[in-house]
Amino acid sequence: MEMIAPAAQELIPNNAAATGDDALLEISLGPHHPSTHGVFRMDVVLDGERVVKLKPVFGYLHRNHEKIAEGASYLASMPYTDRLDYIGSLTNNWAYALAVEKLAGIQIPERAEYIRVITAELTRLQNHASTIGFLTQEMGASGSPLMYSFREREKILDLFESLTGSRMMCNYMRFGGCRVDLPAGWLDQTRKVVADFPGFLDEFERLLEGNEILLARTQGVGVLSRELAIQAGVTGPILRASGVNYDIRKVDRYGIYDRFDFRVPLGEHGDVYDRYMVRMLEMRESLKILEQALRDIPSGPIMDTKTKIRGFRPKAGEAYGRIESPKGELGFFLISDGSPNPYRYRVRPPSLINLTVLEDMCLGSNVSDTIVIFGTIDIVLGEVDR
Amino acid sequence: MLGEGIAKGLVETARNFIGSYFSKNRLTTVQYPEERLPQIEATRDFPFLVYDGDDWQAGMRCVGCQICEKECPPKCIYIEKSKDKKPDAVGKLQFYPAVFNIDVSVCMSCQICVEVCPFEAIKMDTEFELSTDNRFGGLLWDKARLSKPNAYYGKVHPTDAAASDALLAEEKAKVEAKAKAAGETKTNSELTSPPLATSGATSKQ
Amino acid sequence: MNLEKIKSDIEAAVPGCRLQIILNGSPSGQHSLLLGREHAVEIARFLRDDPELRLDYCSNVTGVDWLDSETSEKVKVKKLVDGVEQEVEEVRKTRTPGYLEAVYHLYSMEKKHGPLVLRLRPENRTDHVTLPSLTPVWRSAEFQEREIFDLYGIIFEGHPDLRRILMWDEFEDHPMRKDYVEPNDYEYEPTPHDAVLEKSKQARAIEGQR
Numbered sequence A: 001m002e003m004i005a006p007a008a009q010e011l012i013p014n015n016a017a018a019t020g021d022d023a024l025l026e027i028s029l030g031p032h033h034p035s036t037h038g039v040f041r042m043d044v045v046l047d048g049e050r051v052v053k054l055k056p057v058f059g060y061l062h063r064n065h066e067k068i069a070e071g072a073s074y075l076a077s078m079p080y081t082d083r084l085d086y087i088g089s090l091t092n093n094w095a096y097a098l099a100v101e102k103l104a105g106i107q108i109p110e111r112a113e114y115i116r117v118i119t120a121e122l123t124r125l126q127n128h129a130s131t132i133g134f135l136t137q138e139m140g141a142s143g144s145p146l147m148y149s150f151r152e153r154e155k156i157l158d159l160f161e162s163l164t165g166s167r168m169m170c171n172y173m174r175f176g177g178c179r180v181d182l183p184a185g186w187l188d189q190t191r192k193v194v195a196d197f198p199g200f201l202d203e204f205e206r207l208l209e210g211n212e213i214l215l216a217r218t219q220g221v222g223v224l225s226r227e228l229a230i231q232a233g234v235t236g237p238i239l240r241a242s243g244v245n246y247d248i249r250k251v252d253r254y255g256i257y258d259r260f261d262f263r264v265p266l267g268e269h270g271d272v273y274d275r276y277m278v279r280m281l282e283m284r285e286s287l288k289i290l291e292q293a294l295r296d297i298p299s300g301p302i303m304d305t306k307t308k309i310r311g312f313r314p315k316a317g318e319a320y321g322r323i324e325s326p327k328g329e330l331g332f333f334l335i336s337d338g339s340p341n342p343y344r345y346r347v348r349p350p351s352l353i354n355l356t357v358l359e360d361m362c363l364g365s366n367v368s369d370t371i372v373i374f375g376t377i378d379i380v381l382g383e384v385d386r
Numbered sequence B: 001m002l003g004e005g006i007a008k009g010l011v012e013t014a015r016n017f018i019g020s021y022f023s024k025n026r027l028t029t030v031q032y033p034e035e036r037l038p039q040i041e042a043t044r045d046f047p048f049l050v051y052d053g054d055d056w057q058a059g060m061r062c063v064g065c066q067i068c069e070k071e072c073p074p075k076c077i078y079i080e081k082s083k084d085k086k087p088d089a090v091g092k093l094q095f096y097p098a099v100f101n102i103d104v105s106v107c108m109s110c111q112i113c114v115e116v117c118p119f120e121a122i123k124m125d126t127e128f129e130l131s132t133d134n135r136f137g138g139l140l141w142d143k144a145r146l147s148k149p150n151a152y153y154g155k156v157h158p159t160d161a162a163a164s165d166a167l168l169a170e171e172k173a174k175v176e177a178k179a180k181a182a183g184e185t186k187t188n189s190e191l192t193s194p195p196l197a198t199s200g201a202t203s204k205q
Numbered sequence C: 001m002n003l004e005k006i007k008s009d010i011e012a013a014v015p016g017c018r019l020q021i022i023l024n025g026s027p028s029g030q031h032s033l034l035l036g037r038e039h040a041v042e043i044a045r046f047l048r049d050d051p052e053l054r055l056d057y058c059s060n061v062t063g064v065d066w067l068d069s070e071t072s073e074k075v076k077v078k079k080l081v082d083g084v085e086q087e088v089e090e091v092r093k094t095r096t097p098g099y100l101e102a103v104y105h106l107y108s109m110e111k112k113h114g115p116l117v118l119r120l121r122p123e124n125r126t127d128h129v130t131l132p133s134l135t136p137v138w139r140s141a142e143f144q145e146r147e148i149f150d151l152y153g154i155i156f157e158g159h160p161d162l163r164r165i166l167m168w169d170e171f172e173d174h175p176m177r178k179d180y181v182e183p184n185d186y187e188y189e190p191t192p193h194d195a196v197l198e199k200s201k202q203a204r205a206i207e208g209q210r
Helices: A015-019 A063-071 A077-083 A089-104 A112-139 A144-164 A185-210 A212-218 A224-231 A235-243 A273-295 A352-360 A366-376 A379-385 B004-022 B067-069 B112-116 B148-155 B159-184 C001-012 C038-048 C141-152 C194-209
Strands: A024-029 A041-047 A050-057 A317-325 A328-336 A345-350 B049-050 B077-080 B097-103 B122-124 B146-149 C019-022 C032-035 C059-064 C067-082 C084-095 C099-107 C117-119 C130-132 C155-157
Touching: A015 B122, A041 A089, A041 A366, A050 A352, A050 A366, A063 A077, A063 A345, A077 A089, A077 B112, A089 A112, A089 A185, A089 A317, A112 A144, A112 A185, A112 A273, A112 A366, A112 C099, A144 B004, A185 A273, A185 B004, A185 B049, A212 A273, A212 A366, A212 B004, A224 A235, A224 A328, A224 A352, A273 A366, A317 C059, A328 A352, A328 C059, A328 C099, A328 C155, A345 C059, A352 A366, A352 A379, A352 C141, B049 B148, B067 B112, B112 B122, B148 B159, C001 C019, C001 C032, C001 C038, C038 C117, C038 C130, C059 C141, C099 C141, C141 C155
Parallel strands: B049 B146, C032 C117, C130 C155
Antiparallel strands: A024 A041, A041 A050, A317 A328, A328 A345, B049 B122, B077 B097, C019 C032, C059 C099, C067 C084, C099 C117
């Protein structure tokens, strides 16, 4: 069973020549279009309203993050990781910190592990909340759902600001722990936000559950088969919506995820509706993790005392560290040659690799569905282009 | 019945709409700039240089060690070291920056300069209404523009400032004790000569 | 995962293939397997389909550029000095020619194990830069191999759609190579930094001449 990229196949139907080339319409969706979540373009060939070929074009935001990082110290790349997936900067911080910790063999203190889990799960909550908000917006539910989810997201961003000093560019984690300890009263504020969040999810479900337009627009649209999802290396909620039980929090059990009791929601059909529902359910599971972590968090140091932040030089070698970011598997591959700068610094961006299947999901659907399917991939161009 | 789900959803929007007249939770808009949200203490945007006392030049804590210049990820700091020395915050004779520029159009507010500074000299500000009509001149801040008193630091980040003051007081006490001990053993004219700068500052050369 | 066992399994399944274990000095302990170019696709297919391994998920594909390097080490050599055999220290220099490398990180979604790190090296980093593409085996390599082609200049034979991905099509060089030189397309901007300040002065001087 070989799955060749559609580019290799003859995509344009044979009768195209018979009806004349003008029967097929080649259009460029984007790059400046609100639905593309940034500067992203899809070269689409249309047969009437039906998509017969789609090529994603990106790189407009390319600044060669990897090259910059190879010319900078290990510490100096940490704030740049915030700018990859700028919706979830804390998970990016964690992935990078984890890779460096693997590379240098650093153990981090208990309290720091808990803080990392709490901040990462909060990041997942606000990422999924805004993703489903954007998604409903792209389906034409203008305003309300997006505003409701942004209202909730704002509460979490306030927590991030009072902890890290910044709402989105947190730059909070360090190899060996976290930068600052929790400010006074932060845990209580967080407990309150976590306690209120299910109310928002219930409200959101009441708002859209059973909505006939939503069901018609999502069910059976943009189906991604289980086999293709695995083959194309799709990760995150999209993979699980196709029914593959693969969550790196469960598989690698990085950090202290083995201590928490949570389940991995799976989809069955792999369509847009499943991807939407998997995200809704994942938020509920994140809340479970948060409740447990907020209950158990110990006191203690937040930084490994042996790790130097400035002038950090791991010995020569390489390491690949990965975490389950809200968008999928976010990995960092680092090669050290013993100097203060990484010799090779590679980001494995989930958004980019999830885009591989965009064409397969969109073929045969309408232009308006293409926008919805694209919305469920949940990409951030900062991460795709790097 | 077709449309039941939509109707249910519309009840929810109506609840939010009417609720916004009664519940503060549902009406989250703040009419900036007339209304302002309370400032969160940890908030950061651009760095400033802390000075002690009233005279910003004499009280400048920065010793021009250029660590922040080296560590700054987007390289927005430019420092030229002075030729002469002056006493720093803890009383040691130190260099001071003859030129200290931060290009805030390049700065990405990452706070790494604050973290690496061994002298508690650079801190993050919270001032955010900084728009100018000039990208080049208006956003390249020199040392006079960057200097702010320690009291200001205490006002914007009270917790951090208290910790930083305690740290400096401790160091100052150590330096004074050392000077005193040195003074007791040596009773000749060396007493009047200033102690050598022995901090961990590294010069660029 | 036992790398020795995987190596012997591959050798049994794909006769005549070249394999070498590359050790990793970091505490991560992620050692890798260097594959010969000729049998790479067959080996990849074996790794994916072998019921014990089932490495069905190729997570990360990346390029690495190693420049020519010279290492010197002190070696004790027995020599005849004035007719007497003596141990003399000599500095021996070994010159390693530079090479490009494609690194694949494989996991198994079915068996939930990994990573297995594969490395492929083209002949050199100048004119013989072709590697067999593993995209037919793992679709997830499609964009990532394109990225390596774009940024490192490795040509993947058998890739269905090998075009530039992040840089624009007319771009000529490969920016992630270690010896890449930035084009001098500096736009005038007065900033306070040494190198930029110099460039800025030059730009101003050129502007003055016009």
